[in-house]
Amino acid sequence: MNIPDVRLRDVTLRDGLQLTGGLMPTDEKVRLVRELLALGVTDIEIGSMARPDLVPPLANTLEVVAALTPEELAHCWVWVATPRNVERAVAAGVTRMQYCLSVSDAHNRANIGRSTEDSMAALPLALDIAEAAGAELQLCLATSFTCPFEGPVDPERTLALVRDPRAERCSDTVICDTLGQADPRQVAHLVGEAARARPGHDVVFHGHDTWGMGVANALAAVEAGASVIDGALGGLGGCPFAPGAAGNTSTEDLLFALKPSWLTPDAFGELVRMGDRVTAELGERSTSRAAAGAHSEARAFEWILPR
Known part of the structure; x- marks a missing residue:
């Protein structure tokens, strides 16, 4: 398998926090953004403009935005x-945003309160x-594969939205396996078709x-053409409006599998410690297999955390 040096977007502070119980303090969120940027992560989703009464853990998104510099915000998504x-x-x-809608009407109504x-x-x-503000907008397609209310989603429904002339000015396309029910063959097909539908634009995969x-x-x-993948520390996350959706694929697991050029064993160790800290502060359990491996006793492997 030929794996290029793709970008990872960490979505801990948006998708990762949606189902957690409390509100992470603004200064802790800003600290995490800065740690991830210093480590080498180039893209970070920092929050949502969703109503705070519907998604309380994201209520301080604009406070996070206000605390970051313009240079830092250039790496951040809302x-x-x-x-x-x-x-x-x-x-x-904010200069980078994901305009999110669901391919299935039932989920779009549950999540956003309107039809697709x-x-x-x-x-x-x-x-x-x-555009008037000099900002970019991605087209983010939730339930690209399956819907918790309607079941399997016809790939042509997703591709019709990718090809819709109203989306031509969107900078990128985000293909979302919202429920984590897709398999690699389905993902390869849909991502590949989405990439071919909009040549010259990035495809982001959110799994x-x-x-x-x-x-x-x-x-x-x-391998099918995505240039950015989403992940969350410790595998945190899930959609409050998608019954059956578990956490995101963990940032630690994705980076260990892809090993971008900046990821050294020391950098990976810092990432694992970040995930450990964030999940502990939230009272959540990390599901990252790579983080568990990094804490193992296999001393001869360079990716193990030093004792």
């Missing part, structure tokens, strides 16, 4: 779902607002590890 979300985000200084078509109809205005296919699916996505 989840949006409406033109008003975009307007508020760019007013705060209504979300697409609002996309041109969202793009106008972003969950519900059925243990997270890393395998990410590798399949990369």
